[in-house]
Amino acid sequence: MHFGSRRITTAVSAAGILACSSLLAGCDPVTVIRCSVTALLESAEADSQPDDTQTVTATVETEPVDDPCDAADDPAIWLNEEDPEASLIVATNKVRGLLVYDLEGQIVSRLDSGRVNNVDLRSGIRVGGAETIVVAGTNRTTMTLDILALDPASGELSPLGDPIDPEFADEPYGLCLYHSAASGDLYVFANAQDGAVGQWRLDGDGRGGLTGVQVREWTLASQPEGCVADDANGWLFIGEEEAAIWRFDAEPTASTDRPTVVDRTTLGEPGGGRLAADVEGLALYVPPGGGARDGFLVASSQGNHTYVVYDRAPPHAYRGTFRVGGGGAVDGTEETDGIDLVAAPVGPDYPAGLLVVQDGFNYDSEGSRINQNFKFVSWADLSF
Numbered sequence: 483m484h485f486g487s488r489r490i491t492t493a494v495s496a497a498g499i500l501a502c503s504s505l506l507a508g509c510d511p512v513t514v515i516r517c518s519v520t521a522l523l524e525s526a527e528a529d530s531q532p533d534d535t536q537t538v539t540a541t542v543e544t545e546p547v548d549d550p551c552d553a554a555d556d557p558a559i560w561l562n563e564e565d566p567e568a569s570l571i572v573a574t575n576k577v578r579g580l581l582v583y584d585l586e587g588q589i590v591s592r593l594d595s596g597r598v599n600n601v602d603l604r605s606g607i608r609v610g611g612a613e614t615i616v617v618a619g620t621n622r623t624t625m626t627l628d629i630l631a632l633d634p635a636s637g638e639l640s641p642l643g644d645p646i647d648p649e650f651a652d653e654p655y656g657l658c659l660y661h662s663a664a665s666g667d668l669y670v671f672a673n674a675q676d677g678a679v680g681q682w683r684l685d686g687d688g689r690g691g692l693t694g695v696q697v698r699e700w701t702l703a704s705q706p707e708g709c710v711a712d713d714a715n716g717w718l719f720i721g722e723e724e725a726a727i728w729r730f731d732a733e734p735t736a737s738t739d740r741p742t743v744v745d746r747t748t749l750g751e752p753g754g755g756r757l758a759a760d761v762e763g764l765a766l767y768v769p770p771g772g773g774a775r776d777g778f779l780v781a782s783s784q785g786n787h788t789y790v791v792y793d794r795a796p797p798h799a800y801r802g803t804f805r806v807g808g809g810g811a812v813d814g815t816e817e818t819d820g821i822d823l824v825a826a827p828v829g830p831d832y833p834a835g836l837l838v839v840q841d842g843f844n845y846d847s848e849g850s851r852i853n854q855n856f857k858f859v860s861w862a863d864l865s866f
């Protein structure tokens with residue numbers, strides 16, 4: 483692979499900033515200016531993309547979130563196995579709460595529960611005797627881990643027991659769920675910007691909801707966020723934003739002393755890794771009917787607006803890099819935070835699976851910067 487030939491340029495025009503500002507009527511003008519200036523600085527700082535970078539386009543983009551600046555953050559896909567086209571995407575607006583989108587990108591429901599940063603879900607969980615879609619999020623307003631149920635018919639979210647107090651010194655930040663194939667137990671992992679990582683087992687609370695019992699805690703050297711658990715293999719992948727992706731054993735009795743490094747944020751350095759800091763969202767491509775080692779790990783390489791693909795199986799060999807480019811009705815993606823991925827067919831538009839990615843710089847058809855949103859990509863458009 484040759485490196486460094488393509489410099490990223492993301493035009494943020496003065497007209498775009500003005501349009502952005504006018505769209506934000508009622509918003510604090512200082513916030514609007516800060517949003518615009520930050521956008522210019524961010525786009526100027528982007529790192530280079532590798533020469534082997536594939537480019538795909540998004541098929542759908544969601545309605546923007548309700549707030550300006552850096553607000554959209556992290557998605558979680560619920561696959562409706564009986565009617566894949568009725569699948570739903572739960573996503574965070576990290577200054578307001580949660581949104582639920584349909585596959586057209588339309589908002590189905592909102593829950594203004596506070597500054598929820600990351601979200602994840604697992605379906606088919608028995609809670610109070612009923613099969614439940616369990617959703618978990620890190621709420622920075624209430625400083626809790628919120629456990630919710632997603633109603634598959636209405637798309638509404640509702641509390642599923644009392645929120646968990648993680649007792650972090652910092653705000654709860656990254657989050658992912660782990661449904662252990664070994665024990666059948668459901669766990670939530672959450673982390674904080676000071677490096678703290680915790681794991682809680684979600685048990686029935688005797689009132690039809692779930693309650694969290696902390697089973698482990700440890701510390702990373704610097705700020706983590708994105709994480710994803712491999713339920714079949716018992717692995718936790720976690721991103722330390724300016725450093726690396728680590729793999730820990732996800733079982734609660736395992737040692738956290740010697741994690742495996744998957745890759746480092748040393749793109750462009752001699753012998754360096756494939757990631758440009760920050761490493762952000764992580765997701766797994768787990769093909770239905772495949773073996774426990776089949777599939778991929780995908781990471782948002784935020785510093786160069788790309789996504790990096792690795793083997794799911796150790797030693798997690800590099801498979802390639804891709805970006806979501808513009809050129810269609812939907813703009814490309816830049817500075818992505820959270821991502822999620824389902825490997826099963828999700829209706830005719832996503833025959834090999836659906837990738838959902840946050841877009842840091844969302845433009846309308848006139849090229850004006852508007853509130854952030856999420857883009858949907860067909861995995862069949864990529865080759866790994």
Ligand code: CA
Pocket residue numbers: 552817819842
């Ligand atoms: Ca962001």
Ligand code: CA
Pocket residue numbers: 556557558600601602820821822
């Ligand atoms: Ca997520």
Ligand code: CA
Pocket residue numbers: 707723760762
């Ligand atoms: Ca982050």
Ligand code: CA
Pocket residue numbers: 813814815816841842843844845
């Ligand atoms: Ca974009």
Ligand code: CA
Pocket residue numbers: 555556707762819820
């Ligand atoms: Ca984030």
Ligand code: CA
Pocket residue numbers: 543812813844845846847
């Ligand atoms: Ca757009």
